Amino acid sequence: MKKFISMLFTFILILLVLLTTILLISKSTILNESYILKQIEEEAYYDKVAENLRESFKSNILQSGLEEEFVEELIDEEKIKNDINGLVNSIYNNTDYNIETESIVEKLDGEIERVLDSRGSVLTDDAQESIDRFIKAMSNVYVNEIVLIEGSQDVLKNIVSVINEYINIVIIILIVAIVVFAVLLALVNRNIKFLGKVLFANAFIIFFGYIFINWNINVNNILMFTESFSTMLSNIISKYMNVYLYVAILYFVIGIVVSILSGILGERKSSKH
Amino acid sequence: MKAMKKSFKATISNLIVALIYTVVIVLLIYVIFGNQISVAMALVNTISIDKTQKVVEETKLDLNNMKLINYPEYGTQYGRLIIESVDIDLPLYFGDTLSILSKGIGHSSGSYFPGEGGSILCAGHNYRGYIYDLYETKNGDIITIETNYGTFNYEIYDSQIIKETELDKVPIQKEKEILMLYTCYPLDAIGHPTERFVVYANLVE
Numbered sequence: 001m002k003k004f005i006s007m008l009f010t011f012i013l014i015l016l017v018l019l020t021t022i023l024l025i026s027k028s029t030i031l032n033e034s035y036i037l038k039q040i041e042e043e044a045y046y047d048k049v050a051e052n053l054r055e056s057f058k059s060n061i062l063q064s065g066l067e068e069e070f071v072e073e074l075i076d077e078e079k080i081k082n083d084i085n086g087l088v089n090s091i092y093n094n095t096d097y098n099i100e101t102e103s104i105v106e107k108l109d110g111e112i113e114r115v116l117d118s119r120g121s122v123l124t125d126d127a128q129e130s131i132d133r134f135i136k137a138m139s140n141v142y143v144n145e146i147v148l149i150e151g152s153q154d155v156l157k158n159i160v161s162v163i164n165e166y167i168n169i170v171i172i173i174l175i176v177a178i179v180v181f182a183v184l185l186a187l188v189n190r191n192i193k194f195l196g197k198v199l200f201a202n203a204f205i206i207f208f209g210y211i212f213i214n215w216n217i218n219v220n221n222i223l224m225f226t227e228s229f230s231t232m233l234s235n236i237i238s239k240y241m242n243v244y245l246y247v248a249i250l251y252f253v254i255g256i257v258v259s260i261l262s263g264i265l266g267e268r269k270s271s272k273h
Numbered sequence: 274m275k276a277m278k279k280s281f282k283a284t285i286s287n288l289i290v291a292l293i294y295t296v297v298i299v300l301l302i303y304v305i306f307g308n309q310i311s312v313a314m315a316l317v318n319t320i321s322i323d324k325t326q327k328v329v330e331e332t333k334l335d336l337n338n339m340k341l342i343n344y345p346e347y348g349t350q351y352g353r354l355i356i357e358s359v360d361i362d363l364p365l366y367f368g369d370t371l372s373i374l375s376k377g378i379g380h381s382s383g384s385y386f387p388g389e390g391g392s393i394l395c396a397g398h399n400y401r402g403y404i405y406d407l408y409e410t411k412n413g414d415i416i417t418i419e420t421n422y423g424t425f426n427y428e429i430y431d432s433q434i435i436k437e438t439e440l441d442k443v444p445i446q447k448e449k450e451i452l453m454l455y456t457c458y459p460l461d462a463i464g465h466p467t468e469r470f471v472v473y474a475n476l477v478e
Contacts, residue, residue: 014294059371062398065463112463119461131464193283200291205298216314221321259287263280 002188010194013181014201020174021202021247027167029240031160033092037085039236046081048228049145053080056141064134066111073107074138083146091153094161099146101139108135148225191269193262199255206248210241334422339390341422347382352420354378354395354454359406365418369396378404378454384445387418387425391447399456399470407456408470416452416474427452427474434458437467450476 029035040046057071083099090097112131116123123131147153185194219237223230303310330343332351345351345367352365354377369379378397385391397404416427435442435455443453452474457466 011294011297014298018298055372055375059375062375062400062403063371063457064465065461068400115463121461121463126467127462127464130462130467134464137465193287196284196287197291197294200287201294201298204291204295208295208299217317218321222317223322224320255287255291256284259284260280263283264276266283267276267279 006185006188006194009181009185009188010197013178013185013194013198014205016174016178016181017198017202018205020171020178021206021244023167023171023174025240025243025247027171029243030236031163031167033088036088036092036236039239040084040088040232043232043235045228045232046077046084048231049084050075050077050080052226052228053142053145056145057138060134060138060141066115070111073111074104074142076103079103080146087146087153091156091160092164094157097153099143101142104139104142105135108138145226148229191262191266192258193266196255196259196262199251199258203248203252203255206244206251210245210248213241332420332422334388339388341386341389344386348373350377351380352387352418354397355417355419356404356407356410356414357417358411358414359409361404361406363397363403365395365420369394374398374403385447385450387420387450387452388423389447390450392443392445393418393450393452394443394445395452395454397454397456399458399460404454404456405460407454407472408460410472415477416454416472418452425476426478428477429472429474431473433471433473435469435471437469443471452476 054071054075057074058068061068061071083097086097087099089095112135121127144150182195186192219241220234222234222237224233332345333342334340335342347368348366348370350364350366353362354365355362364377365380366373366377367380367382369381373379374396375398378395380386381394381396384394387393397407399405399407410429410432412429412431414429416429418425418427433442443455453471454474455469455471458468458470459466462468
């Protein structure tokens with residue numbers, strides 16, 4: 001009976017540690033706004049978005065009658081950075097963020113007015129409509145390049161906000177449960193050998209999961225929205241996965257230490273008897 | 274020495290027991306979440322692309338069936354479009370998105386390829402360095418399309434200004450090989466022009 005209880009509690013403890021590990025790693029990485037912003041900065045994502053915008057603006061400008069060089073006037077790297085950060089912030093804090101395109105519209109209006117004045121052209125209704133369509137398309141290009149897919153931030157916002165609302169309380173409950181089961185196991189077994197088993201099992205499961213995911217999915221091949229976004233996403237996932245690998249190694253090493261310690265303590269106990 | 278031996282034994286037994294627990298838990302996860310895991314994997318794989326360099330088969334023309342063998346990949350350059358009379362010589366791409374058009378001439382994916390005997394619809398920007406001078410062409414001028422599977426000469430026989438919505442003015446048919454090359458109109462328009470200047474050319478060689 002004692003052996004069965006010990007096995008059952010060890011089994012439960014392994015699951016509790018595993019779940020806590022997953023939640024703690026996720027909380028400090030992908031569910032952490034500062035971590036994501038740091039990754040965006042490290043990946044030079046702002047520059048890549050600016051480059052994509054340059055290309056997209058150029059594609060539209062070439063058919064607009066404006067000079068290709070005017071694209072540079074529309075690229076405001078500070079605004080791009082603020083908009084991306086604002087969007088990330090809105091996802092993690094469940095707030096609204098509106099991407100303003102007024103400055104782009106103003107610049108385009110100014111340039112179009114300048115070109116029309118220099119030509120002495122008079123605007124017809126058709127010409128005005130064509131200008132309005134062009135300005136709207138340029139604004140959409142900017143918003144789409146930042147947001148990637150309209151409404152995607154709302155979906156993310158809902159998921160992240162629900163997870164973040166409960167994750168802390170779940171982690172606390174799990175840690176309390178881990179302590180309770182560890183104490184119970186220590187009392188039942190009268191040694192700390194079970195800790196080694198728990199840590200080794202977690203190391204093996206995490207390592208198996210790491211191998212399994214890498215075997216079945218090539219993270220580097222993920223293509224979502226744009227190439228620059230995909231590269232950043234792949235790198236964030238790779239780093240996230242690597243954290244698990246480091247934790248598995250850490251659990252394994254601590255498992256060895258605990259096993260050796262439990263062996264020494266067990267020997268001392270038996271020599272006392 | 275005895276303590277060391279016991280520690281070693283404890284470590285090995287812990288490792289073996291941990292392995293048994295791992296197998297049980299992995300099997301349990303597989304039984305409970307196996308389907309969900311498979312679906313998730315499949316979902317991730319649908320948004321993954323194979324980035325290994327593909328061997329691109331050479332495009333060839335099957336003259337008997339008037340059909341290409343190994344079509345070029347969308348977005349890639351497969352030839353050049355030349356109009357000597359107005360000094361136009363640009364790369365020709367398969368596809369006509371704005372991003373493709375910023376690189377050269379775009380060949381609409383809904384139309385036929387040179388040599389296939391049908392309508393070929395191509396577009397270019399009316400910007401300097403592109404086909405700004407298309408308006409200068411006259412009937413009788415030759416448009417040449419050079420591809421790796423052959424060179425095709427088309428003689429301009431007509432040109433007209435159409436509304437962007439008048440798709441019946443650029444019909445796609447398979448009876449006769451006609452090249453339709455268009456650009457935005459008017460030349461000095463600001464904004465998104467709603468008209469197109471189209472030249473029509475027959476295959477002559």
